[in-house]
Amino acid sequence: MGSGRQPGRIVAVTGIAVAGAAVMLGIASGVLSAVMARRIVTPGARRTDDVRVKTVDLAAGTITLASTADSVLQGDYSFWFSNDRGHAHLGEVLRLTPTQVTRRILRVDHGDLARAERGRFGGYSFLGPWDLGLDFEDVDVPTEIGDAPAWLVPAEEPDGRWVIQVHGRGVARQETLRATPVFREAGFTSLLVSYRNDGEAPRSGDGRYSLGDAEWRDVDAAIAFAVARGATEIVLMGWSMGGAIVLQTATRSTLRDHIVGVVLDSPVIDWADVARFHGGLLGLPAVVSSGALEVLGRRWGGIFTGQTEPIDFRRLDFVTRAAELELPVLLMHSDDDGFVPADGSRSLAGRRPDIVTFLPFAVARHTKLWNYDRDGWNQAITNWLAEIAPTGRTARPDHPAGAVAD
Incomplete structure (x- = not known):
């Protein structure tokens, strides 16, 4: 006689075990996605002394x-x-x-x-405008959620040209001080702004980052402030997440007719790239990273992240939306960034060579391009500003503003 085991029963038990394992794996991935999503939008994590x-x-x-x-x-x-x-x-x-x-x-x-x-x-080189030895003014930009502090560094001879500097995630406006001298030498007044939940500007109702999907409104308020103070032509410059904020401002602001160009340093062009990259660094499967974006993009996701509004990642994807950009763009990124992969920047530059001037770096890490090659970085901005002068919408006939560097 046989052992009495029935093949059908064995198959059934095995199937149940496999199904159970799949369910547990799905639950684990869902939990990890929720944790990752909350981490992405929660400010205030202390940086590691590494x-x-x-x-x-x-x-x-x-x-x-x-x-x-x-x-x-x-x-x-x-x-x-x-x-x-x-x-x-x-x-x-x-x-x-x-x-x-x-x-x-x-x-x-x-x-x-x-x-x-x-x-x-x-990448900070200055802790405040006082380190630059230039006159400056502490100002407050009125936003929809309260006054956001900013530094105003006037041009030597103000003529209506302004640059609004927007810092990245987890840092403050000191990050952008490095760009003030080169813009001032070109005749620009600089406004270095703060935005909701960055530790200086007012806290939003949920106290969460929106990765550019809401912060742009504070930069829009800065444009209104600048126009009220005499700005006629405004360049927006964004660093890291500040790049995502600037791109939203350039395409959604009701005052965008005053914007004449955009400068991006190590910018977030597509958050999906960033999520996948960081998921890989943590050894997480791709499904966790994509799941985190799903959580952040759904209203129910606020249960896990604390957000009051979902994030529209399609609206934040400027690889897909490249055709919608109209302004001249100077784009600088390092291939070894280590935080925001340069893939999105290269894709945007490739799709819009007519308006994007791309300056690639090989070894400069994240937002440290100025530190690594100050002269080259400054010269790139100086040349680009000369190309978009005087109105920001016209380049010299012999030198198209959209040249892509090799």
């Missing part, structure tokens, strides 16, 4: 650090240390080995660098 300090020689003006992708970059950088209690500026690379790098200390703004054990690199 660079170990080996030695500091204040007498010699040098610091030796563990080698990381950021710490070995040529150029001048901010160095936040001791959980943001200290800040210094580090300069040229003096010595480099596979495991450590020695750099010049340019200055220490605050904190005890000699006792620092860990820190992190940033």
